[in-house]
Amino acid sequence: AQSVTQLGSHVSVSEGALVLLRCNYSSSVPPYLFWYVQYPNQGLQLLLKYTTGATLVKGINGFEAEFKKSETSFHLTKPSAHMSDAAEYFCAVSPSDQNFVFGPGTRLSVLP
């Protein structure tokens, strides 16, 4: 079965610093890949997705992610963190014949 790992349950960065949230999946066949953001007591909002084509995907709020097949990774980055980026971030995969599989999430804190 597919699994998704997110290294670091909690990541802290200073405002203006680079944000890097890691995601690795287990599959010999690349699935569809997604990043979601969740603010407290709210649902999940789609940040970006990779289906096919260009491996560097740009999303909302200045985030982007790069699909690396050889590393089975889909890390999320943002060049400069803003206080409003503080939230929980979930990586997810959607195998073509199965339901979504979510990672455990990474809570991002942004320090002033």
Add this chain to the structure above:
Amino acid sequence: DGGITQSPKYLFRKEGQNVTLSCEQNLNHDAMYWYRQDPGQGLRLIYYSQIVNDFQKGDIAEGYSVSREKKESFPLTVTSAQKNPTAFYLCASRPNGQGSSPLHFGNGTRLTVT
């Protein structure tokens, strides 16, 4: 605007009572899902439905029941058999059950059982 509406936002119940969480979508999506979220455990799939009048168990279906009588609605009942029902419940939908289409989420219902 199209979206998913979950109600109520907060729900409090006594142990031993069944409770039903509402989920309505006007996105014309075929597939609908219920997830449970606990701190540090990500999202776990309870039930899903890919078409009206049909639904399947997810990974943690015990103690829960659903119905799908209309395309727009997918209510979840948390029964007294659910041993630890206090959690944040999220409803989601997507155009169909497979492929590259993302899940769209409601804003959740926080259930507290005492």
